[in-house]
Every structure is written in C-alpha cells, then in structure tokens.
Amino acid sequence: MNEFDYQQLDDIIHSRIRLAIIAVLISVDEAEFNFLKEKVNTTDGNLSVHIRKLEEAKYITVKKDFVDRKPKTIYALSNKGKKAFEIYVERLERLIKK
Amino acid sequence: MDEKAAMDELQFIKKVIEDSKKSMTYNGMDYIFWGILVIVGMLIQYFSLLDHFYFNFFWIWVVLIPLGWAFSIYNGKSKKEKLPRTFAGRIIASVWGAIGVGMTLLGFIGTMSHGINPMFISPILSVFLGTGYYITGKIIEVKWTSNIAFGWWTGAIVLFFYPGIHSLLIMALMMLFFQTIPGIIIYRKYKKEQETIS
Numbered sequence: 237m238n239e240f241d242y243q244q245l246d247d248i249i250h251s252r253i254r255l256a257i258i259a260v261l262i263s264v265d266e267a268e269f270n271f272l273k274e275k276v277n278t279t280d281g282n283l284s285v286h287i288r289k290l291e292e293a294k295y296i297t298v299k300k301d302f303v304d305r306k307p308k309t310i311y312a313l314s315n316k317g318k319k320a321f322e323i324y325v326e327r328l329e330r331l332i333k334k
Numbered sequence: 335m336d337e338k339a340a341m342d343e344l345q346f347i348k349k350v351i352e353d354s355k356k357s358m359t360y361n362g363m364d365y366i367f368w369g370i371l372v373i374v375g376m377l378i379q380y381f382s383l384l385d386h387f388y389f390n391f392f393w394i395w396v397v398l399i400p401l402g403w404a405f406s407i408y409n410g411k412s413k414k415e416k417l418p419r420t421f422a423g424r425i426i427a428s429v430w431g432a433i434g435v436g437m438t439l440l441g442f443i444g445t446m447s448h449g450i451n452p453m454f455i456s457p458i459l460s461v462f463l464g465t466g467y468y469i470t471g472k473i474i475e476v477k478w479t480s481n482i483a484f485g486w487w488t489g490a491i492v493l494f495f496y497p498g499i500h501s502l503l504i505m506a507l508m509m510l511f512f513q514t515i516p517g518i519i520i521y522r523k524y525k526k527e528q529e530t531i532s
Contacts (some may be wrong), residue, residue: 247335255343259350264357265419275354325347331340 239311246295249324253286258313258321261296266312287311295320357418360426361524365517367405369509371398376506383499392445399438411425417495422473429473456505457493460486463513478516485512505521 238321249255260267267275273283290296295317301309313321337341378389410427417423437459444450444460450458464486472479489508493501 252346255347256350260346263351263354263420265421265424267418270358271418275350275357279496299389325344328344331335332337332344 245327246320246324248289248295249320251286253282254290257283257286257290257311258295258317261311261313262318262321266299268277268311269309272311290317292306293317293320339512345490353424356417356418357420357527360423360520361409361417362517362520363409364430364515365518366404366521367409369514370401371402372509373506373514376419376502376509378384380502382432382507383502395441399441403434403438426470426473430466433462437462451497453497453501456501457490460490460493460505460508464490467512467516478515482512482516 252254253276259271260272269280269283272287273280275285278286287296287298291298292312293316297311297314301308301310303310307311347434349505375394378394382389382391407519415508440450440458440462441455464483468480468483471483486508488510489504493504
C-alpha cells in the first residue's frame with residue numbers, strides 16, 4: 237500500500253475490532269487484556285486473534301507481568317501503530333472532505 | 335469506502351476513545367485513607383483540648399503523616415499494576431504528589447520553624463486540598479470533583495476568620511465530607527468497574 241495514497245486504508249486497522257483495540261490503546265498509555273476485552277466488547281478468543289494480528293504488524297507491544305501472583309498481559313501502542321492510526325484517521329478525514 | 339462509512343468509522347473511533355478515557359485510573363483509596371488519618375488526628379487534638387489534656391500534638395502527626403505516605407506509595411504501586419495507565423492519571427498523580435509534599439512541608443517545617451501559626455495550618459491545607467480537587471475535576475471532566483474545591487475554599491475562609499479549638503472539629507468534618515466520602519464514592523465506582531472487567 238502506498239502510504240501517500242489517501243484512497244487506500246490500512247487493512248490491518250480496517251477491521252472494527254482491531255480499530256477498537258487501537259482506539260482504546262491510543263487513549264491510555266497501556267492496558268491489560270481484560271480491560272481491552274471489556275472496552276472492545278468481544279470474546280477472549282476473538283480478541284486474542286486480532287491482538288496477534290496487530291502484534292505481528294508491530295502495531296502494538298506486549299508485556300507479560302504478574303499482579304497479585306496472577307499473570308497479566310499488558311498491551312501498548314507502538315510508535316509504528318500510532319503512526320499507522322494517524323494515517324488511517326487522516327485518510328478517513330480526506331474521504332469525508334472529498 | 336464512501337463518505338458515510340468514513341464518517342461512521344470516525345464516529346466509532348471517537349466513541350471508543352471517549353469511553354476509554356472515562357475509565358477509572360484511580361481507586362479513591364488515598365482519599366479515604368488520608369481522610370481517616372486526618373480525622374483521627376484532628377479529633378484526638380480536639381477532645382484532648384476539650385478535656386484540658388495537653389501534650390505536644392506535633393507527635394500525633396509525626397506518626398500519622400508517614401503512615402499516610404507509606405500507604406500512598408503502596409497504593410500507587412499496586413494501582414500502577416492493576417489499572418490502565420493514562421496521561422491524565424499521571425498528571426493527577428503528580429498534582430497530588432506535589433500538593434502532598436507541599437502540605438507536609440508546611441505542616442512540619444512550617445510549625446517546627448515557627449514560621450506558621452499552628453492555628454492556621456488547617457485553612458492553609460484546605461486551600462491546597464481545594465486546589466487539588468479543582469485541578470483533578472477539570473482533568474477528568476467530572477464536575478462534582480471540581481465542585482468539592484468550593485467546599486474546601488469556603489471552609490478555609492471560615493477557618494481563617496475563626497481560629498480556635500472548634501476549628502479542629504470543623505476540619506475533621508471537612509475531611510469527612512470533602513475527602514473521605516468522595517473517596518468512598520470513587521472507590522465504589524472503581525470496584526463496580528473492576529467487577530465488569532474481570
């Protein structure tokens with residue numbers, strides 16, 4: 237995809253669940269799995285699949301931790317993810333202004 | 335994608351961001367703990383003075399204030415691990431951290447150096463607390479939180495003009511209504527949200 241072609245939308249972000257994940261992560265510095273699940277309103281399995289896709293694209297970073305002896309997975313938006321989201325929103329705005 | 339779909343997509347993004355921003359990034363435990371600590375300290379002083387039982391009240395605070403700080407540090411650490419981290423949350427933590435240091439300095443150093451009349455510590459601290467609540471309310475965009483500031487500031491005016499034994503009771507009541515009870519409300523909201531998440 238040409239980054240400067242405003243007709244095109246990033247396929248990785250252009251999915252309701254992945255877009256929601258990114259929108260949640262843009263509003264917080266980092267969040268753990270259950271928080272994302274509640275905000276995105278989806279199942280564990282579905283969320284995991286979409287998170288993996290974002291992770292593979294290096295749009296999000298994953299950190300595993302223990303809180304009260306329970307394993308927690310914490311997600312944050314990477315710089316690449318932030319940039320991709322900015323471009324995505326910009327393209328949507330251009331579409332509207334056309 | 336057509337114009338309408340793009341508009342819907344932007345609306346969706348906006349909604350998700352707004353909803354996430356409203357999430358609790360603090361649990362209110364600091365408000366409750368500090369509120370109770372100060373109420374205890376104020377009431378010990380108040381009833382001691384009423385019973386003409388005099389001792390150096392400074393030592394009450396030497397015990398209570400470090401206890402409050404220890405709790406705040408512990409709570410801050412556990413909150414960091416359990417709650418989503420946000421920019422607003424970090425700003426609020428910094429504001430209250432700075433206010434806390436300022437109040438501790440005024441209370442301890444101000445009294446020890448005799449730079450501040452101990453009778454006026456309560457109204458001065460009320461001004462600080464009001465400022466903290468006002469800034470917090472504006473950052474999180476919760477009107478009732480910023481409105482608490484007016485309670486603190488009004489209380490400060492009263493305490494400045496009417497210093498005396500009863501000002502200790504007034505300060506304890508202010509701590510109950512403008513600190514502990516709001517803390518309980520925040521804590522209940524936080525608990526409710528945690529139940530939904532887990």
